[in-house]
Amino acid sequence: MKNQPEVIVCVGTGGVGKTTISSAIGIASALKGNKTLVMTIDPAKRLAQAMGIKELTNTPTPVPIKAFKNCLPNSNINLDAMILETKTTFNNLIKRYSSSPQKAEAILNNSYYQYVSGELTGSEDYMAMEKLYEIKKEYDYDLIVVDTPPARHAINFLTAPNRMIQLISSGVLKWLIRPSKNIGLIGLNIINKAPQKIIKLLKSYVGLEIVEELIEFFSEFDELYSGFRTRAKEVDALLSSKKVQFYMVTAPTQEAIEEAIYFYSIMKDYKINFAGFIVNKIHKTFYDDIQRTKVNKIVETLGKDDSLRAVLEETLALDKIALHDIELIQYLKTKIKSRQIKYYLTFLIMDEELMNLCSLVKLSKSLEGII
Amino acid sequence: MLEKLSKSRLIFVTGKGGVGKSIISASLGMAFHNVGHRPLLVEFFPDKRLEHIFKLNAEIYRETEIKKDFNYINISSSEALAEYIRRQLILDTISKFVLNTKFYRYLSSTAPGLKELVAIGKLYDLEKKRDNDGNYLYDPIIVDAPQLGKFIPFIKTPQTIMNMFKIGPVKKEAEKVNSLICSNKSAVVIVSTGDKMAISETIEAKKELFSIKYPVVRLIIINMAISEKISTLDNKYYEQRLNDILTNNNIKDELMPAIEKLINYVTLEKTAINELVTNTDNVPILILPLIKNTDNELLITEELSHYFTA
Numbered sequence: 001m002k003n004q005p006e007v008i009v010c011v012g013t014g015g016v017g018k019t020t021i022s023s024a025i026g027i028a029s030a031l032k033g034n035k036t037l038v039m040t041i042d043p044a045k046r047l048a049q050a051m052g053i054k055e056l057t058n059t060p061t062p063v064p065i066k067a068f069k070n071c072l073p074n075s076n077i078n079l080d081a082m083i084l085e086t087k088t089t090f091n092n093l094i095k096r097y098s099s100s101p102q103k104a105e106a107i108l109n110n111s112y113y114q115y116v117s118g119e120l121t122g123s124e125d126y127m128a129m130e131k132l133y134e135i136k137k138e139y140d141y142d143l144i145v146v147d148t149p150p151a152r153h154a155i156n157f158l159t160a161p162n163r164m165i166q167l168i169s170s171g172v173l174k175w176l177i178r179p180s181k182n183i184g185l186i187g188l189n190i191i192n193k194a195p196q197k198i199i200k201l202l203k204s205y206v207g208l209e210i211v212e213e214l215i216e217f218f219s220e221f222d223e224l225y226s227g228f229r230t231r232a233k234e235v236d237a238l239l240s241s242k243k244v245q246f247y248m249v250t251a252p253t254q255e256a257i258e259e260a261i262y263f264y265s266i267m268k269d270y271k272i273n274f275a276g277f278i279v280n281k282i283h284k285t286f287y288d289d290i291q292r293t294k295v296n297k298i299v300e301t302l303g304k305d306d307s308l309r310a311v312l313e314e315t316l317a318l319d320k321i322a323l324h325d326i327e328l329i330q331y332l333k334t335k336i337k338s339r340q341i342k343y344y345l346t347f348l349i350m351d352e353e354l355m356n357l358c359s360l361v362k363l364s365k366s367l368e369g370i371i
Numbered sequence: 372m373l374e375k376l377s378k379s380r381l382i383f384v385t386g387k388g389g390v391g392k393s394i395i396s397a398s399l400g401m402a403f404h405n406v407g408h409r410p411l412l413v414e415f416f417p418d419k420r421l422e423h424i425f426k427l428n429a430e431i432y433r434e435t436e437i438k439k440d441f442n443y444i445n446i447s448s449s450e451a452l453a454e455y456i457r458r459q460l461i462l463d464t465i466s467k468f469v470l471n472t473k474f475y476r477y478l479s480s481t482a483p484g485l486k487e488l489v490a491i492g493k494l495y496d497l498e499k500k501r502d503n504d505g506n507y508l509y510d511p512i513i514v515d516a517p518q519l520g521k522f523i524p525f526i527k528t529p530q531t532i533m534n535m536f537k538i539g540p541v542k543k544e545a546e547k548v549n550s551l552i553c554s555n556k557s558a559v560v561i562v563s564t565g566d567k568m569a570i571s572e573t574i575e576a577k578k579e580l581f582s583i584k585y586p587v588v589r590l591i592i593i594n595m596a597i598s599e600k601i602s603t604l605d606n607k608y609y610e611q612r613l614n615d616i617l618t619n620n621n622i623k624d625e626l627m628p629a630i631e632k633l634i635n636y637v638t639l640e641k642t643a644i645n646e647l648v649t650n651t652d653n654v655p656i657l658i659l660p661l662i663k664n665t666d667n668e669l670l671i672t673e674e675l676s677h678y679f680t681a
Contacts (some may be wrong), residue, residue, distance in 0.1 A: 014518050015388020115484075115535045253389060255420070281389075286629040294622055294628075301616070308612045310600045315629045317663040318597070318636070324666070 005245040007132065007238075008370065009146045010278075012249035013259050017280040019251045021362065022147035023050060023081075027357070028364040029371045030079040031072070034142035037135065041084040041128055041149045051357055056083035058131075060139065062355070071358035080141075086318065088118040089127045089134075097227035103220060112217040124147055126232075133235045143371065238272035247370070248274075248345075250332075251281040252325035261335045276342030278367070279329055283348055286319035344370065372657045373402055373591050373679050378509070380498055381551065383516040383586060385576075386562030387569045389576070393420035393560045393592045395659075396515040397672045400441065402679035403511060408464070409440040411497060411509035415490060416447035423514055424668045442509065446493050448486035455489045455544070487528040488545055495548050498556070517527075520578045526552060526586065557586035565596045565640035574650045581652075587648035588654050591647065597633075597659040598640040606631055 010022045019040055026038035037060050038051075051063045060080040069150065091108060098104035105115050126149065132146055238244060240304040246267075250260040260277060267274050287295060295312055302309035346366045349359050376382055376399075394414060411434065414421045422429055427443060429435035429441040432450040434442045500508040510616040517525045524531075528548035536542040551557060559580060561575040574589060580588050603609075609630050613623045648656065659678050664673045 013388060013522070015390070109530045115531070251389060256389070283491065285631065287625075291625050291629075295626065298616070298622075298626075308609055308616075310602070310625075311609060311630055311633060313663070314597050314600065314637075314661075315633045317661055318633065319629075320663070 003242075005143065005275075005371070006243040007136065007144045007245070008275075009148060009239075009244060009246045010249050011246060011255060011263070012146050016249050016251040016256055017346075018249045019147050020050075020349075020360070021278055021280055021367070024144050024346070024360050024364040025367050026079060026081070026143075026145045027360055028367045029115075029143045029145070030077040031074075031361075031364065032368075032371055033077075034371065035078040035140070037082065037139070037141045037144045038147070039082055039084060039128070039132065039135070039144060040147040041086075050360060051081055053081060054341065056081055056090045058082065058085045060135070065357075068357040068361070069101050071361050082135075084131050085128045087117055089131050093130065093228070093231070094224065095232075097224040099223055103223070106343075107217065107220050107224075110213055110217045110220070112213045126235075129235050129239065130231070133231075133238055136238065163302065184329045242273055244273055245275040246272050247276055247278050249278045249280055250327045252279060252283075254328065257328050257332050260332060264336055264341075274341070275370075277332065277333070277336075278344045278346060280346045281348040282329070282345055283318060283322035283326050284301055285322040285326075286315045292316070292319065342369070372592060372655065373406065373599050373658065375655050376558055376560070378555060379589060380507070380511050380556040380558055381494060381586075382511050382558050382589075383515045383522070384560045384562060385515060385516045385519055386592075387564075388518045389571050390562050390569055392413075392518065392562050393418075393424065393515050393593060394668060394672055395560070395592055397424050398675035399560070399679060400513045401672060401676035403513075403677060404438065404441040406680060407508050409508065410442070410665060411512045412437070412441075412443045412515070413494065413497075413512060414445055414515040415517075416450075418515070419445065421445075422671055426669070444497070447557075448488050448490040450509055451489040451493045455492065465543040475562055477669055478581045484528050484532055485531050485541070486543075487525060488532050488548065491525075491528060491548050491552070492544055495551050498551060519572055522576070523579055523583070527583065553585035555587065557587050558589040560590045560592060561588060562592045562594055565593050565598065565643055567639065567643045570643040570647050574647060577651050577654065588651075591651060591654055591656045592648075593644060593656065593658045596644075596658045598637045598644070598662050599658055601634070601637045604634055604638055604641075606634055 008025055010025070012017050012018045022040060023038055026036050030036040040056070052062055052067050053063060060082045062079050063079045065072065065075050065077055065079065094107050094113075095101075095104045128146065128148060132144065135141070135144060181334065248260055248263055250256045264274070295316060299309055299312050299316070302312075329343075329345065344367055346363055349363060382391055382399070386392045386395075395415070396414075400412045411500045411574040412421055416431055421427075421443060422445060425437050425443065427435055427437065429443060429445055431445050431447050432445045432454075437443050448556070456487065492510060494514065497509060497512055498507075502508050505599050516522055529545040529552060532545040533542055533549060538543070561573050561576060577588055580586075606627075610623070610627060613626060644656075644658070657678065659675055662674050665671060665674075
């Protein structure tokens with residue numbers, strides 16, 4: 001097909017089921033005969049559990065299809081999965097762009113580097129895209145499905161490459177540190193008076209040791225910089241190509257729907273190919289209109305402490321939630337005017353066996369249209 | 372259940388996304404207020420969930436009264452950073468220079484975690500505030516904290532910064548803040564729903580928090596539960612009851628699938644909650660029902676607040 005996507009990126013806020021949906025899209029694609037990879041950043045490793053893999057690693061691993069052949073129409077499918085380790089990806093990038101193994105070693109051992117690339121880093125989003133780019137180059141998947149890091153605000157993800165470039169590019173810190181590149185710390189004092197003040201300030205503020213580490217980091221990083229920047233631009237180009245489709249996963253709660261509308265409103269500022277919304281975790285209604293009226297009437301005839309009344313009241317409450325879900329989806333549709341935008345609706349999985357491939361196969365049926 | 376938190380000065384409410392963390396934070400605040408405490412509710416910019424629930428029009432970074440003796444603040448980390456820099460740099464010219472240059476904007480991107488540190492630092496300042504009689508101005512402080520997954524890195528920020536910066540005021544600031552987090556003054560409340568996925572995440576988070584020791588998880592809340600009100604899980608019983616009261620068998624046939632579906636849901640919820648009980652040692656668990664009859668978040672908050680004192 002002409003418009004067949006090569007990459008599908010699922011964005012969305014936390015709690016909407018991005019990982020589940022990404023996996024289900026992966027399965028739908030594999031079932032159509034595509035060689036497919038699902039890339040997740042989910043630290044809870046639920047995807048691995050769901051797919052029956054003991055542990056996911058930073059490289060693609062085949063999903064053991066055989067164990068689930070009972071719920072698959074054919075067991076001859078090609079599906080891999082992997083988890084993204086931010087730090088490993090970052091380390092590999094450093095190794096790739098360093099002029100020598102010694103230089104790479106110096107950066108990797110630098111304590112400032114360890115600090116920014118460690119758990120505090122906000123570069124998770126960027127590293128996800130970086131890894132995608134690498135995998136896209138080195139493997140021949142028909143489709144790669146990317147599950148993005150959980151964010152309170154989905155838009156964080158799109159700004160990631162820019163934030164990354166900002167972090168490593170013409171920062172004031174770099175400006176401060178540049179003069180010292182070849183002449184050491186003392187050299188600073190005679191070259192630039194403004195930086196001198198700031199460096200002095202920094203020294204008393206955070207200690208000489210860290211200032212030296214910082215200077216070392218930015219000096220060493222300088223030679224990697226152009227490689228990094230080129231790479232970031234290539235990643236950016238991949239993301240804005242027609243081959244990459246973005247879907248926003250959302251859920252029928254006021255908060256999630258508002259976030260989806262907000263995301264859509266500013267998404268246009270980014271050159272990405274936004275394909276549609278996947279509204280996940282929709283509740284199923286319990287009754288139709290006529291039944292609902294009947295049940296309400298029956299409830300009224302029952303005593304307050306009647307256990308039958310309690311049960312019926314709860315069915316009505318859950319039914320009401322399901323009706324509210326429908327209203328919210330309608331609300332989303334009226335807010336988004338574009339006709340190109342597609343909507344996929346997926347129901348909340350209630351079975352106990354949520355965490356296996358069979359329930360994901362079931363879910364994937366609602367998402368077949370995506371591929 | 373409030374007594375489980377009575378010694379806590381700083382209560383972090385966390386949980387998987389979409390479980391109703393903000394409403395629980397709000398109702399916890401209301402519960403403390405109802406019994407005569409003077410709570411302060413905190414959320415971090417750009418979130419405005421609590422502000423919406425109470426229909427406030429609050430100024431960022433300034434305490435706003437919800438009711439008498441019940442306050443709210445939205446902490447913006449860039450405001451906190453600006454305040455911190457102003458306070459540290461007594462020299463006004465340098466302070467201005469720092470705040471006006473790119474340097475300031477850069478500080479947060481080159482030193483990730485610094486913004487989080489000063490945001491937590493603001494909690495430290497708020498905790499110390501006293502009224503004219505020397506009593507705590509806010510008691511307790513309830514924080515609508517980042518969701519699980521982001522919470523542990525968030526709460527460990529002071530420690531990470533302490534390891535990074537060997538000397539100087541930043542390290543001192545981190546140590547100061549860390550001494551509050553790593554004490555019995557701080558507590559964590561984990562909010563979950565009754566589904567298996569949320570419960571598994573809660574168990575995992577509880578274990579992880581247990582391994583870092585502080586802050587201590589003092590309470591786990593199951594929100595929007597439906598199983599509490601259902602006394603029997605026997606489908607036959609309901610079928611019999613319907614037989615007794617209905618003359619029309621068609622209606623019964625229409626109702627039974629709905630009841631069976633509900634009983635199935637309740638059974639799953641009970642199993643998940645049991646798993647939680649056996650996996651969380653002695654942490655108390657409070658089960659809050661799904662609030663029916665209203666969609667109004669403030670009314671839901673009010674109704675839920677009574678369960679904390681019941």
